[in-house]
Amino acid sequence: MKVISDVLDVLKDIKPNSSVFIQGGMATPTELLNQLKKVGRNLENIELMHLHTHGSSFYSDIDLHKNFKITNFFVGGNVRKILDYDRVDYLPCFLSEIPNLFRKGVKKVDYALIHVSPPNEHGFCTLGTSVDITKAAIENASIVIAQINKQMPTVHGDGFIHLEKIDYAIEIDQEIEVTEPSSLSEIENKIGINVASLIEDGSTLQMGIGAIPDAVLGSLYGHKDLGIHTEMFSDEAVKLIRSGVVNNSKKKFHQGKTVSSFVMGSKELLNFVNDNPSVNLLEADYVNNPRNIARNPKVVAINSALEVDLTGQVCADSLGHNIYSGVGGQMDFIRGASLSEGGKPIIALPSQTNKGVSKISICLKPGAGVVTTRSHIHYIATEYGIVNLYGKTLHERAKLMISIAHPDHRDSLERDWYECHRRN
Numbered sequence: 001m002k003v004i005s006d007v008l009d010v011l012k013d014i015k016p017n018s019s020v021f022i023q024g025g026m027a028t029p030t031e032l033l034n035q036l037k038k039v040g041r042n043l044e045n046i047e048l049m050h051l052h053t054h055g056s057s058f059y060s061d062i063d064l065h066k067n068f069k070i071t072n073f074f075v076g077g078n079v080r081k082i083l084d085y086d087r088v089d090y091l092p093c094f095l096s097e098i099p100n101l102f103r104k105g106v107k108k109v110d111y112a113l114i115h116v117s118p119p120n121e122h123g124f125c126t127l128g129t130s131v132d133i134t135k136a137a138i139e140n141a142s143i144v145i146a147q148i149n150k151q152m153p154t155v156h157g158d159g160f161i162h163l164e165k166i167d168y169a170i171e172i173d174q175e176i177e178v179t180e181p182s183s184l185s186e187i188e189n190k191i192g193i194n195v196a197s198l199i200e201d202g203s204t205l206q207m208g209i210g211a212i213p214d215a216v217l218g219s220l221y222g223h224k225d226l227g228i229h230t231e232m233f234s235d236e237a238v239k240l241i242r243s244g245v246v247n248n249s250k251k252k253f254h255q256g257k258t259v260s261s262f263v264m265g266s267k268e269l270l271n272f273v274n275d276n277p278s279v280n281l282l283e284a285d286y287v288n289n290p291r292n293i294a295r296n297p298k299v300v301a302i303n304s305a306l307e308v309d310l311t312g313q314v315c316a317d318s319l320g321h322n323i324y325s326g327v328g329g330q331m332d333f334i335r336g337a338s339l340s341e342g343g344k345p346i347i348a349l350p351s352q353t354n355k356g357v358s359k360i361s362i363c364l365k366p367g368a369g370v371v372t373t374r375s376h377i378h379y380i381a382t383e384y385g386i387v388n389l390y391g392k393t394l395h396e397r398a399k400l401m402i403s404i405a406h407p408d409h410r411d412s413l414e415r416d417w418y419e420c421h422r423r424n
Contacts, residue, residue: 293336
């Protein structure tokens with residue numbers, strides 16, 4: 001490894017038509033990106049690849065259209081409004097399969113920009129808060145460029161990288177950009193209570209970030225011996241671990257360990273995962289492999305949706321034709337939970353939008369992507385209750401879905417179902 005004071009000398013020499021992987025989430029290498037911005041106009045046709053990143057997405061500015069092309073594996077808020085499906089595009093892929101895009105050479109990685117913790121006495125840094133797809137990217141990159149940050153936590157698991165594997169590095173001492181938990185609405189709390197009623201003692205949980213997962217976790221303090229095997233976790237999970245509700249004692253796979261592929265949250269979360277051997281961040285293709293998920297009993301997968309139709313088709317990645325987020329790991333865990341002994345795959349969502357539009361519909365919007373198919377669906381929860389569509393006919397499903405829709409929309413949904421399926 002060569003420690004350099006000015007990374008511009010390396011970044012300005014990136015060859016035309018190269019591909020650059022950027023580590024994401026809380027581990028977004030902000031300082032490296034700031035330096036990349038300085039030489040951006042001198043680069044030509046560079047593909048930038050990442051999961052969601054934090055901070056400014058300057059590289060997506062229209063006046064840099066000849067310099068950068070962006071491939072999103074998951075669409076974050078900083079690029080959501082500027083997707084044009086040409087220069088700024090989305091690559092749909094299960095999170096569990098993205099590492100294979102690098103390993104099989106489907107997506108080449110010429111450069112990898114990463115954000116790591118300081119090396120220990122043996123010369124090992126860690127990938128900090130985001131192992132996910134990053135480990136596969138750096139293993140297949142021609143050149144690895146790191147920012148070594150004194151404030152990035154050392155996290156146990158798959159993220160260890162020796163200094164010898166880093167080609168160039170800069171040393172910094174900067175605070176990690178954190179995400180504070182948001183306040184919960186009455187509707188979200190009702191959904192949390194409903195979902196929590198399905199969770200048995202000894203279950204292993206998968207949950208994402210956001211209000212509904214937080215509401216579910218906040219309703220579990222009366223439970224015992226819960227475990228965590230998830231693609232990501234945040235502050236509410238930490239609170240459950242510290243309370244003793246989550247102890248991972250009933251897991252059969254990674255017993256005693258909280259397993260994830262990345263974390264996102266507050267300063268408290270960073271302090272919790274730092275050098276904590278009970279937390280393992282592992283690669284996404286391992287964590288999200290449905291066969292591995294199913295090795296634990298009573299897996300409860302809690303995922304959300306933007307829209308669900310009356311037959312159980314789940315759209316979680318787009319608003320009509322417009323990509324909002326991505327496929328992520330929803331199907332990985334829906335399938336894994338369904339294969340788990342006593343497992344429960346759950347889709348939880350509010351019955352309607354803030355503008356009063358029903359999220360339960362007769363059919364998905366034109367262009368909407370089906371992330372979870374009607375053949376994979378089991379439980380659906382709203383603030384009005386829970387239904388289980390598994391083993392139900394389309395007509396039975398429609399009746400059940402209408403029963404948990406907002407009361408203002410139930411009559412119209414029933415009428416629309418009848419009209420669509422009436423035989424003359």
